[in-house]
Amino acid sequence: MATPPPTPGLRKLVRNPFFILGLTPEASRAQIEREGQKLLSMLQVGFGEASHYHTPLGPQRRTAEMVRHAMAELRDPSRRLCHEVWAAYCPPPDDCAKPVGSHTPDQPDPWEGAFASFGWRMS
Amino acid sequence: MHESGPIYVGIDLGTTNSSAAVFDGEQVTPVRNATGTALTPSLVRIDGSGRISVGHRARKFLAHDPDSVRGEFKRLMGTRKGLTVASNTRRPEELAAELLRALRRDIETQVGVAPDRAVITVPALFELPQIAATREAARLAGFTEVEMLQEPVASALAAGFRADHSHGHWLVYDLGGGTFDVSLLAARDGFVDVVGHDGDNFLGGRDLDWALVQWACEQIEREHGVVLSRANSAHTPILGKLKRALEDAKIELSQVSEASVVCPDLIPHPDGARHLELQITQADLEAICEPVFARTVDVCQRLLAANRVRANEVERLVLVGGPAAMPALKKYIEKALGIELARGYDPMTLVARGAALFAASANLDARPKAPAPASAHRLWLRHPAVSADLKPHVVGRVMRADEQGAPTQIKLSRNDNNWESAWVSLNQEAGFIVGVELIARRSNIFTIAAKDEAGNPVVVDPPTLTIVQGMSLSDPPLSRRIGIALASDRVQVYFDRGEPLPARRTFRHHTVETVARGSDTCLLKIPIVQGEFDRAHLCRLVGTLEIPGTGLKTTVPAGSAVDVTLELDRGGNLTARALLADSDQVFDEVAHLLVPEASVDVLEATYQRSGNRLQELRKAAFRHHQDGDFRQRVETVARGLDGVGRDIEAARGGDDDAGLKARRMLLELDAQLEDLDAEIQWPALLEEAKWKLAWAAHWQQKYGSEHEQRLFNDASMAASKARERRDAVELERQVGLAYDLGFNAFVRDPQAWPSLFEQAAAAVDNARDLPAAHALVADGRDALAREDRRSLERVVRKLWNILPATHKQRRQAFESGLR
Numbered sequence: 010m011a012t013p014p015p016t017p018g019l020r021k022l023v024r025n026p027f028f029i030l031g032l033t034p035e036a037s038r039a040q041i042e043r044e045g046q047k048l049l050s051m052l053q054v055g056f057g058e059a060s061h062y063h064t065p066l067g068p069q070r071r072t073a074e075m076v077r078h079a080m081a082e083l084r085d086p087s088r089r090l091c092h093e094v095w096a097a098y099c100p101p102p103d104d105c106a107k108p109v110g111s112h113t114p115d116q117p118d119p120w121e122g123a124f125a126s127f128g129w130r131m132s
Numbered sequence: 133m134h135e136s137g138p139i140y141v142g143i144d145l146g147t148t149n150s151s152a153a154v155f156d157g158e159q160v161t162p163v164r165n166a167t168g169t170a171l172t173p174s175l176v177r178i179d180g181s182g183r184i185s186v187g188h189r190a191r192k193f194l195a196h197d198p199d200s201v202r203g204e205f206k207r208l209m210g211t212r213k214g215l216t217v218a219s220n221t222r223r224p225e226e227l228a229a230e231l232l233r234a235l236r237r238d239i240e241t242q243v244g245v246a247p248d249r250a251v252i253t254v255p256a257l258f259e260l261p262q263i264a265a266t267r268e269a270a271r272l273a274g275f276t277e278v279e280m281l282q283e284p285v286a287s288a289l290a291a292g293f294r295a296d297h298s299h300g301h302w303l304v305y306d307l308g309g310g311t312f313d314v315s316l317l318a319a320r321d322g323f324v325d326v327v328g329h330d331g332d333n334f335l336g337g338r339d340l341d342w343a344l345v346q347w348a349c350e351q352i353e354r355e356h357g358v359v360l361s362r363a364n365s366a367h368t369p370i371l372g373k374l375k376r377a378l379e380d381a382k383i384e385l386s387q388v389s390e391a392s393v394v395c396p397d398l399i400p401h402p403d404g405a406r407h408l409e410l411q412i413t414q415a416d417l418e419a420i421c422e423p424v425f426a427r428t429v430d431v432c433q434r435l436l437a438a439n440r441v442r443a444n445e446v447e448r449l450v451l452v453g454g455p456a457a458m459p460a461l462k463k464y465i466e467k468a469l470g471i472e473l474a475r476g477y478d479p480m481t482l483v484a485r486g487a488a489l490f491a492a493s494a495n496l497d498a499r500p501k502a503p504a505p506a507s508a509h510r511l512w513l514r515h516p517a518v519s520a521d522l523k524p525h526v527v528g529r530v531m532r533a534d535e536q537g538a539p540t541q542i543k544l545s546r547n548d549n550n551w552e553s554a555w556v557s558l559n560q561e562a563g564f565i566v567g568v569e570l571i572a573r574r575s576n577i578f579t580i581a582a583k584d585e586a587g588n589p590v591v592v593d594p595p596t597l598t599i600v601q602g603m604s605l606s607d608p609p610l611s612r613r614i615g616i617a618l619a620s621d622r623v624q625v626y627f628d629r630g631e632p633l634p635a636r637r638t639f640r641h642h643t644v645e646t647v648a649r650g651s652d653t654c655l656l657k658i659p660i661v662q663g664e665f666d667r668a669h670l671c672r673l674v675g676t677l678e679i680p681g682t683g684l685k686t687t688v689p690a691g692s693a694v695d696v697t698l699e700l701d702r703g704g705n706l707t708a709r710a711l712l713a714d715s716d717q718v719f720d721e722v723a724h725l726l727v728p729e730a731s732v733d734v735l736e737a738t739y740q741r742s743g744n745r746l747q748e749l750r751k752a753a754f755r756h757h758q759d760g761d762f763r764q765r766v767e768t769v770a771r772g773l774d775g776v777g778r779d780i781e782a783a784r785g786g787d788d789d790a791g792l793k794a795r796r797m798l799l800e801l802d803a804q805l806e807d808l809d810a811e812i813q814w815p816a817l818l819e820e821a822k823w824k825l826a827w828a829a830h831w832q833q834k835y836g837s838e839h840e841q842r843l844f845n846d847a848s849m850a851a852s853k854a855r856e857r858r859d860a861v862e863l864e865r866q867v868g869l870a871y872d873l874g875f876n877a878f879v880r881d882p883q884a885w886p887s888l889f890e891q892a893a894a895a896v897d898n899a900r901d902l903p904a905a906h907a908l909v910a911d912g913r914d915a916l917a918r919e920d921r922r923s924l925e926r927v928v929r930k931l932w933n934i935l936p937a938t939h940k941q942r943r944q945a946f947e948s949g950l951r
């Protein structure tokens with residue numbers, strides 16, 4: 010089961026477009042379009058493995074709308090820059106940045122240090 | 133030639149002219165009509181016995197039987213207006229359907245297939261009801277599936293498709309008969325992004341024609357002492373004739389330097405009708421048209437500024453539409469914007485061409501679908517239909533995979549025999565992902581081969597798939613904000629301007645009053661509004677989702693949860709759905725997806741009211757010693773109101789379009805008046821902001837977390853910046869944020885909920901649902917006695933939900949029944 014995003018602030022982190030698309034901040038525009046297009050197709054035909062993505066705070070549910078949003082965000086150079094900073098500042102564990110098709114979606118692996126590194130208190 | 137491959141159809145349904153184009157994956161070809169031209173005048177003629185003719189044929193009757201011919205119906209799409217043609221009454225979409233039917237026939241003649249699917253273009257600023265009406269017209273004309281595309285996006289796609297290695301910004305400027313659209317695009321690595329667009333739904337060649345009429349009337353008055361007025365319905369036919377003659381002269385002047393206008397017996401005079409004879413030169417035309425040109429340049433500059441793009445960063449400026457043929461316009465635009473025009477595009481068919489290209493990317497093959505052989509196994513395929521990427525993915529799934537002889541392996545091969553995939557085994561979900569390779573700038577057809585478990589070949593449906601390699605267009609952004617009006621006159625924004633389409637969003641609301649089951653007087657209204665304002669009454673009502681008491685399974689008490697979902701497709705088509713959470717009932721009838729009518733009397737009354745407000749503001753400006761800038765803005769509104777006055781006059785004379793324009797302008801002026809009002813209120817607003825910030829800071833210091841305090845500091849900093857800029861909206865927003873943070877901290881105080889409860893309990897007699905409210909208060913007293921803070925909080929929140937918004941707010945918010 011996906012972990013719900015704890016607070017609005019953290020939502021920004023788990024909704025990072027790079028995480029949603031399963032790409033690293035170095036991804037080229039062409040890679041973004043290709044991966045986004047593929048994910049949209051997979052979601053449309055209902056592939057289970059496309060329905061979640063990895064974040065430092067554990068797997069999250071992925072929808073077609075989120076994918077389109079993520080693609081739109083990364084098309085705008087200035088907004089992309091901002092997401093790059095966040096994604097790089099707080100990278101998911103190495104094996105999470107791989108494109109879909111190479112991991113099992115329902116193994117929860119929250120990144121222990123994430124909360125603390127943001128000065129967050131777990132209540 | 134078209135038997136083998138798909139055909140994609142695009143249609144530009146214009147105010148004045150319409151056209152169609154077809155794309156076969158390699159080439160875009162404009163469709164010719166019976167007269168051999170690519171342009172069909174958007175005119176429909178209905179004669180006394182109901183016979184219909186369209187386009188050039190209808191145009192022939194304009195001169196001697198004008199009442200039987202109707203044009204400019206596109207402008208009235210989405211209104212309830214019935215248009216009278218000879219003795220027949222038709223809705224605008226019915227007339228548009230006639231036009232589409234004629235274009236559909238022309239396409240059939242040219243390619244041999246009557247298209248079932250097509251892309252139809254609409255102005256970028258078309259509102260939802262206008263889009264819905266266009267869709268209805270297409271249905272009436274016999275299309276089974278259509279997608280809508282914004283006109284400027286279509287032109288850009290046509291201008292940029294297969295443009296080699298273009299990088300940079302393009303400005304597409306489309307001045308049509310009645311609408312002006314401008315879009316800013318960015319081309320990068322074969323992708324085109326719509327960065328933004330702007331425009332004016334009431335600006336076009338038509339305004340040039342009326343400016344010319346105005347000029348001619350001045351000449352007539354000077355020479356013949358006769359005053360012709362648009363407000364006088366007896367003058368309507370004369371002015372109509374004059375306008376047509378002047379339009380012809382305007383068009384002639386695109387080729388020659390001087391034209392003459394001759395209308396025998398046009399001018400009514402006590403001594404008998406007189407002839408009109410006028411000479412008009414390029415220089416006259418330039419001078420007359422300049423104010424309209426200047427307005428278009430303002431819009432372009434606004435768009436560039438909003439996207440922080442400088443004019444010298446624009447690589448291409450593409451002009452589209454009829455007036456683009458005018459030398460005066462070209463000269464003016466190039467000079468005013470300082471950008472050289474891109475040459476080599478046909479401004480009249482560019483939109484239809486782009487629409488045909490887009491039909492390919494939307495996978496809308498116009499050919500009727502052929503039935504598959506009964507033995508074939510269905511595949512569910514997803515892939516881009518047009519791709520800038522040379523190596524896109526094809527994703528698929530086998531339906532009914534557990535059947536005997538179902539495929540277990542798939543292979544794709546390109547029809548030029550130079551590329552094929554390996555055999556790919558299906559995964560556990562009977563799906564597959566294949567990366568394919570495309571030939572650049574071609575239509576790539578792939579054959580799908582399949583094998584079953586035993587290795588025998590299996591027939592699949594579809595047997596092939598097509599991907600066109602070329603410019604690919606990212607999701608088109610939304611041009612206007614869409615939301616739900618709440619009873620408090622606020623707007624819950626569902627989709628922001630610039631949001632990529634398609635989009636879908638759900639928010640939970642609560643009812644403000646009880647809707648009794650079976651009651652035919654109880655109705656829950658959910659108004660859907662479009663516009664940039666936070667206050668509902670300043671936005672345009674574009675539809676209402678209605679939940680009638682008669683349709684309910686159980687009574688819905690005040691404060692019940694309602695989940696409202698709005699969904700927009702790529703063409704901006706809206707669907708709305710409300711789910712009553714407790715009874716699990718769904719409603720999806722959107723009543724009146726219509727542009728509200730602009731009856732002249734209502735307009736007149738609104739106009740008077742705005743006039744009075746303006747007077748008040750003038751006085752207040754004097755009292756409060758407002759500066760010159762403020763007074764200037766007041767005078768701008770005054771000038772706008774004068775224009776509205778003229779439009780209302782024209783509406784009285786029978787010009788419905790002028791009425792619509794007046795309605796829109798009044799809304800915009802109202803918003804400006806509101807802003808000016810806000811400025812007068814500024815000192816009071818500041819006082820309140822200070823008080824709220826101080827309160828919130830106190831509680832934040834006492835109970836806020838480190839992070840909250842950081843957010844709080846950000847908000848108060850932003851509020852102080854907004855104060856410096858005198859930006860009231862931003863100030864309210866930031867103070868609101870800070871206040872919310874303060875409130876969050878405040879409720880951690882042990883005394884917080886008890887005191888909030890007492891406040892709510894004191895107001896309980898105003899609740900719409902009294903029994904429920906009193907029951908809640910009793911619950912609250914219990915919780916208080918038990919010192920059960922959680923229950924107390926729940927009670928207070930429920931009470932807040934059933935305490936009313938004021939009547940005035942609700943009325944302004946289109947009677948919204950939600951909070």
Ligand SMILES: Nc1ncnc2c1ncn2[C@@H]1O[C@H](COP(=O)(O)OP(=O)(O)OP(=O)(O)O)[C@@H](O)[C@H]1O
Binds near residue numbers: 145311338
């Ligand atoms: N050669 C020409 N020179 C000047 N103006 C022209 C010429 N041809 C057409 N026009 C004007 O262009 C206008 C029509 O333009 P166009 O056909 O692009 O509009 P449309 O596409 O029907 O309208 P819209 O895009 O607003 O729905 C009319 O006002 C007409 O007078």
Ligand SMILES: [Mg+2]
Binds near residue numbers: 144146147308
């Ligand atoms: Mg047009």
